[in-house]
Amino acid sequence: MEVIFKIIRQQQNSAPVVQTYPLEVDPGNTILDCLNRIKWEQDGTLAFRKNCRNTICGSCAMRINGRSALACKENVGSEIARLQQIQSLTNTANSHLEITVAPLGNMPVIKDLVVDMSSFWDNLEAVAPYISTAARQIPEREFLQTPQERSLLDQTGNCIMCGACYSECNAREVNPDFVGPHALAKAYRMVADSRDSTTENRLENYNEGTKGVWGCTRCLYCDSVCPMEVAPLEQITKIKQEILTHKQKADTRSIRHRKVLVELVKEGGWIDERQFGLQVVGNYFRDLRGLLSLAPLGLRMIAKGKFPLSFEASEGTEQVRSLIEAIQQTKSEV
Incomplete structure (x- = not known):
């Protein structure tokens, strides 16, 4: 069968053109x-x-019909079938069989489908993706691990650093400080590794602003395009859980956001947004600058009659609370 390949071609610092x-x-x-x-x-x-x-x-990672994938893994038949399914759902029929190939996103193009991956590697280096040297100062024996300890590293160990997740990352697209899903997936491997001796320092670094795990928008694109099923978002979530276990609510706004959210849902079934703003942004009245930042929004809400004067718990609050507590109990036992 004849297929028309539409390839996005580009020279460095020039506009892209489509060649068929x-x-x-x-x-x-x-x-x-x-x-x-x-x-x-x-x-x-x-x-x-x-x-x-x-x-x-x-x-050979590149964008094939709009999604990042490995060119050696995807075949013509499956791509045509996928494209036709999309066209049927959107009622956009095309008489020609076409496949569009473009360079990876979030990285500058060097030429055609070749991108400059410097930021990809620099951000990987930023999470220190190697076992700490301090842990190696034990000359008496090897660094033994149980099969259970080693199994925690299997999934992230499958990463082949293709850049597909980095290419699709919405957080990286809008926030150049965010290290990216590939780096944080590798970061969890270090957190979970029983041979590493710097877990506390690592969690401190990964907790820093929106450069680390809190910069993730949880869009799931990284998981959906990963050719090796590393599931970067899942690894980012695991790091967040480790941070929440080690930190107190008052430490950062990101931590308060997660912990206060759970507490308010347990208390009322849904969120009392008045308390949410005061506790998260205002840090329980300790952060005056944060409280003042809420004032303009609060005044506008009052002026438009949108500010709730009372809060009524949702139906089924007891069931919601029991579910959350059961999950928390299970995690503590693990």
Whole structure:
């Protein structure tokens, strides 16, 4: 069958252009197979990265029909089927079989499908993704782990650093300080590793503003595109739980946000937003600047009759409270 490949091509610091390449393909051909043929048979100037062709190295990550994926893993048949399903849901039929290939997002383009991954690697380095040297000052024995301790590292150990999650990260797109899901997934591996001796310092760093775990918007894109099922968002959530276990409510606004939210839901079934603002932003009346920042919003709400003078607990509050307490009890036992 003939498929038209629409490739987003770009030189460094220039506007992207779309170039089309018709190609006779089989449904089982991978996208990387097709790119190789385009380069070998039609246009030798086309630039893209590749290496192993076996979903191991992560080199060939790019955006295929709008989502970041490995070109060596995705094949023509499944991509066409996925695209046709989207078209049927959106009533946008297309008589031509087309596949659009673009460079990864959140990184500047060097040429065509090749991006500059410097920020990707710099942010990985920022989380210190290696066992602390202090823990190595024990000459008497090896660093033994039980099978259970080692199993905590299996999922994050599957990461091949392809950049797909980083490319799709909404938080990274709007916040250049956010280190990214790949770095935080690797960070959890260090937190969970029984051989590491700097867990407290790590949690302090990962808790810092929106650079660390609190910068995540929980959009789930990182999980949905990860070719190795590392589930970066799941690892970020685990780090948050570790931070909440080690920190008090008064430590940071991010921690108060999470803990106060749970407490208010336990108390009333839903959130008393008056208390939420005072406790989270105002830090229980300790943060005068935070309280003053709420004043303009509060005055506007009062002027428009939107400020609630009382709070009524929701139906089923007891059941909600018992569910939360049961979950908290289970976590404490684990």
